[in-house]
Amino acid sequence: MLQKLFKFKGGIKPAYNKQQSVTEPIAQAPLPTRLVIPLHQSIGGTPRPVVAVGDHVLKGQLIGEADGWISAAVHASTSGTVVAVGPRIVPHPSGLPIDCVVIAPDGEDRWIDHQPLDYKSMEPEAVREYLQQSGVVGLGGAVFPSHAKLTPSQTVPMAELVINGAECEPWITCDDLLMRERADEIVAGIGLFRDLLQPQKVLIGIEDNKPEAIAAMTAAVKAAGETHEVIAVPTLYPAGGAKQLIRVLTGKEVPAAKRSTDLGVQCFNVATAWAAWRAVAHGEPVISRIVTLTGNTERPRNWEVRIGTPIDELLKLAGPRADTDGVIMGGPMMGFLIPAPDVPVIKATNCLIAHSPTLFPPKPPEMPCIRCGECARACPHELQPFELYWWSRAKNFGKAQEYNLFDCIECGCCSYVCPAHIPLVQYFRFAKSEIWAREKDRKMAEGAKERFEFKQFRDEREKAEKAEKLARAAAAQAARKAAEAAPAASSKGGAAPAAPPADDPEATRKATIAAALERARAQRAAVQPKNTETVSPEQAREIAAIDALRIQAGLQAEPEAPAMAALEPHARKDA
Known part of the structure; x- marks a missing residue:
């Protein structure tokens, strides 16, 4: 039964210019004079370097360790000596440098010990971790770590696994040649993805302007005894976009706020399936990829290129013409001019187009929008x-x-x-x-605010802890003094004050005050008034007033008889 196809809104039909680079088979690019391997080549965290200057590395050896779950490892593309680890310009529209590992090849191209993986006897999580450590990412351009996409939804069963062989961008033919020449390995990689995701069916979408690739993939599926459906989709840019191809093959529209897995669909590029199978069946991490060299060149062709190869060295294989004034990485619709001729090939490099004013004439000047729609x-x-x-x-x-x-x-x-x-x-x-820049600034400001508020909270907490510590020390001292004063009070017939509960702050405070008052009374009782016989009437009245205030405040006991007798003559004289 023929698969029903759907349409997506919009799209265009530009000049495709694919025939130039499909006349010859894929060739192996020679070993370059140096390799500049960026540590950050995929969406997610930046891998941490695990080699240093002077280290000798082998082909396929780990040089960058994955940083977190959404990250993928990076490996040496050949054997040689690490001559630098530091920032270098990479192929990105920003032109900003990122950390790279620079390797001087020794010419031996010696591999690490690598063995095939019996993934069917392993837990799915272990297989996904192995793919992460092998550096497998989306090779269709998005470079999203594949192991993360191979994690099925916990709530929505997987209905369709979509394999993207559309390759809708003009000039690019690397996937076309890969499907023609290595269809059996692609189908094996699709089987790996099928085993991890357990979809109900597998749909392989290829644009109908690639009849040789469609025939090769159909034959490979049949030879492998699989039930995958190879479907020719109408040639319409951008049918190779994941959401567009999902729409064409399944009729499902993926909303902006959701992922395709929320609808029970997952999509992978054919080159990603091939790289995953090489990692599992041969123990080879992602150290190379197929790259289309085309544009203003004498010999356009597809090459298997080591990651880290300088683009200026690679482009010489295609024979760029004299009027070449730049290089576009990617296609003419979504690609960009590389910031420097010697930037390296990375995992996202699927096509290099030699640019010239003749091939890509300057655009006319921008005019006001006429709201034509x-x-x-x-x-x-x-x-x-x-x-x-x-x-x-x-x-x-x-x-x-x-x-x-x-x-x-x-x-x-x-x-x-x-x-x-x-x-x-x-x-x-x-x-x-x-x-993005404003959001980054906002997050930095919020982080600074949180740090400031936490510092304030910490200072207040330390002050409270210090005050509580002092209060406990004062309570302990008061209790000790009260215990020392207990024998003296017992000898005078008085009752010893009870020690306050250690966990009652209010009782502790009251006990501290009571102990202080008791000490004050004891001190005043020990000191007998002096020179009270010769005081003047004014001084006697002043002393009596002060003592009355003290008695009222509870800081002094009633005056004893000798003291009252000393003051009595002055009192009678005043009367």
């Missing part, structure tokens, strides 16, 4: 690019987000059809980067 009609995500353009240009990023800015996949369809030649995608990238 062509961009909205071409958008495969049903956005309103003209609204996003206005708000992004006005730097009103809040309104841009209200129009679902982050749903944009930057496919370039809107820029391609715009009659005013507005580089819409560039505006959207600018708005996204500004929002």
Whole structure:
């Protein structure tokens, strides 16, 4: 039974220019003079270097350890000596340096000891961890760690496993040649993914402009005795986008706020399945990939290239023409000009296009938007690019987000059809980067606020602990004094004061005050009044007033008879 196909909204049909690079089989690129291997080559954390300058490494040896679950390990692409570990310029639109491991090859290309993995006898979690340690990521361009995508949903059963062989971007043919020449290994890798996810069915989508690849994959599926469905999908850019291909093959639309696994679907590129099978069946981590060399060249072709190979050395294999003035990594729709000619090949490098003014003439100058709506009609995500353009240009990023800015996949369809030649995608990238930068600043400010508030809380806590400690010490001292005064009170016929409970702060405070008053009385009782016989009437009255106040406050007992007798003459004289 034929698989029913669905349509996604929008899309375009640009000039594909794929025939130039499919006339020859995949070739092995020679060993470069040096390898610059970035530690951060996938979505997620930056792997930690586990080698140092001067270390000798073997082909396939771990040089960057995965940092967290959403991360993937990095390995040496050949044997040689580590000559540097530090920042280098890498192929990224920002042109910013990141930490890399630079290896001087020894020419021997010696492998580590590597063995096939009997994954069927292992727990699924152990297999996923092995793929993470092998550095397997999405080789279709997204470079998301594959082991994380191979974790099925706990609540939604897996209905469809979609294998992406569409390769819709113009000029790129690496997946096409891979399917033609290594279809059996791709099908074996699909079987690995099937065993880990347990879907109800497997759908392999390939655009109908690749008949040789469709035939090769169909034959490989049949030879392996599998029930996977190889489906030719209409050639329409960007049918190779994950959400678009899922829509075409299953009819399911993945909302922006959800993942495809929430709908029981998962999607992988054919090159990812091939790399995963090489890791399991041969013990080979991801140290190379297929790269299309095309564009303004004499000999366009697909090459298997070691990760870390300088692009300027690699491009010489294709014979760039004299008027080549740059290199585009990726396709002309979503790719970018590399910031320097010697940046290395990374896991995301699927195509290198030699750029020239003849092949890619400068765009006409940008003109005002005429609100024609062509961009909205071409958008495969049903956005309103003209609204996003206005708000992004006005730097009103809040309104841009209200129009679902982050749903944009930057496919370039809107820029391609715009009659005013507005580089819409560039505006959207600018708005996204500004929002990300502001969000980063906000998080840093919130972190600083939290640290300040915690410092205040810690200071207050330390003050309270210190006060409590002092109170306990005072209570203990009061109890000790009361215990010492108990024998004296007993000898005078008085009752000893009871010690307060240790866990009653109010009783402790009262006991402390009572002990202080008792000490004051004892001290005053020990001191007999002096010179009271010769005091003047005014002094006698002053003494009597002070003693009355003390008696009223409870700080002094009633005056004894000798003292009263000493003051009595003055009292009679005043009367």
